[in-house]
Amino acid sequence: MLSLPRPHAGQRRVLDSHARFRVLACGRRWGKTTLGEHLSVQAALAGRPVGWFGPTYRFLSEPWRTLRQTLAPVARRMSEDERRIDLITGGSISFFSFDDPDAGRGRRLALALVDEAAIVRDLARVWAETIRPTLTDDAGQAAFLSTPRGRGDFFALFSQEGEGWASFHAPSAENPHLPAAEIEAARGDLSERAFRQEYLAEFADEEGAVFGGVREAVDAGRTGDDPPDPTQSYVMGVDLGRHHDWTVATVLDPNGRQVAWRRWRGQTWTVTALRLAELAHAYDAVAHVDSTGLGDPVCELLKEQGVRVRPVVFTAESKATMMERLALRFERQGLRLMDVPVQTAELESFAYRTSASGRVVMEGPPHGHDDCVCALALAAQALKRPARVT
Template structure:
């Protein structure tokens, strides 16, 4: 007589249970932070895997795969016959398996066949449309497989388009769900109210109420509207008018970025480079500053201090800005307000636009909200642009600015 093996799955709360009862082939779940989407997605994938079918878990980047890998490995441990982090596969008794794929490559999963797939943090996947239509959807053909998309929204992107399909009666294979954070009964409502007080309204509505907003809930809005499409080359300086050169310095892994704005907020120059020694970097900054007769606004914290001194010794007009947690916030706020008001026109630079769009609000360990680039992404373009825009303003706050040759 075969041995009975019992597995303990998390008990779903009512909102999760509603999704788990769905019989639609493709489910699109739009939910606020901490709703419990990853737990529900794990419950959904376990059943077909235990029935002997191949299944797959997709996420935007490898870092998003660590939690489901560990959790599913623990839940399924009694029936795991083999697992390999290198192959990113958990094999089970009965022939079922769970593969784990990063959507950094939109061709992930191509040529496989699956009974069920999970697309976790779908709105964060840069190539979601290409991945779904060209790679993931075909993997479901052989076994007539199902798919679930789980995410907090990020504007009206392809995840939103999938959600709209699930609301359309003419799309019977799709079904959409929307749950705010408060639908999780294990979250203290006081925590949600605290977030409401601290966050901008549009960010709270996106992150906690799971609303699809046209401008998304990032720090900077109207970024696409500020870009002059096709304007790639630097513009020559005019005989009249002031320029500000924002400089964010880096030595190896990050990038040094030079950004020049005229006094109207129009970007006329952009340069981005890394792995260049300090002597060449100083020479590049000097050349651009002299070309535009620009005031250099430099991140003079840390390694920037000696560079500031060198530039000042060369006779350049330099305003050092000491970036701290206190001085960074008003700098970023100033840039955000400039974009909101339509006072900034940007060159068509893909890296710069991507950084601005991705910049987000994050909660610190001390439970305060701050604005930063997402983990694993750069913010050099954002800081250089913010410094340049700050230099264009007629009235400048006194914090963070040094007026002498030495740091305060």
């Protein structure tokens, strides 16, 4: 009557566990959300109130759609506004997003399910102050389903060995319905570290260098520009300096060979734009400019100079993705760098660090610069991905 896919062996293992608090670290596409749907349906059919929590609103639409459809035959009431399904059994499923800091507060739940728990901000506090109290009345259960992300609060929950807690760990490949080709494609697109985290569900070290093999990528003694080759199409990455920061421009050829590099500071935007335009024209390069914040006026000036400009506006996430891609390029030996000591130093000290809020961030050293890294990453992002080295 109700149509959810039959749980695979890994999902069954979790369903059969009687632990009160279950923590699952699994790879992407393992079937976390599907498992959550099973757990919710089970509890709601048994007449119990379930709360489904997502990091943000958009994480709720998939389970909401699936559960609404699945439970239609036994639903008493469905409210799109409240995002709530009431069943004829007396059970219910309510959806909450942590966009709302009071999500779930004041409810009484028999099962709280947190999907993608590792990206919930302040998970430990949210758990202790908001979710845990909803479970006290009926000795309710909780399940945390997530792909790992560094070693923050989710790792702490996963590592916990308290009474009633059970942890599960599973790579994506355990889902027998996931085509092996999909995993192979991901392996081709991700750095080693990212693949281990996302598909093998390993808790990556929170500290450590982002780029491996920097020295090996530097051509010792090559300090001058390559002459432009008119048959090549070049890309230029630009990190614009604000306040006391440097402006850095890097030009790459299609194979990832760095052919020119410039750095200056303390200039007006007009002078900066003229210098950038001169370099772009010399190589007939397309300029990829970080225009987060103050970049736009400079992009306009560059366009007036006839430069082909691609403004790039970053979010924390898209910047991390760009750095990942640069790491991948180092790993696959898809870069030949000029011998620029400040650039080499910045690349080597660029690291994963844990911020005060427990999130893993990638950044340069405290009080250090990362302008050379950003310019290089912007240019590298514009190139085709390097193939795997076999």
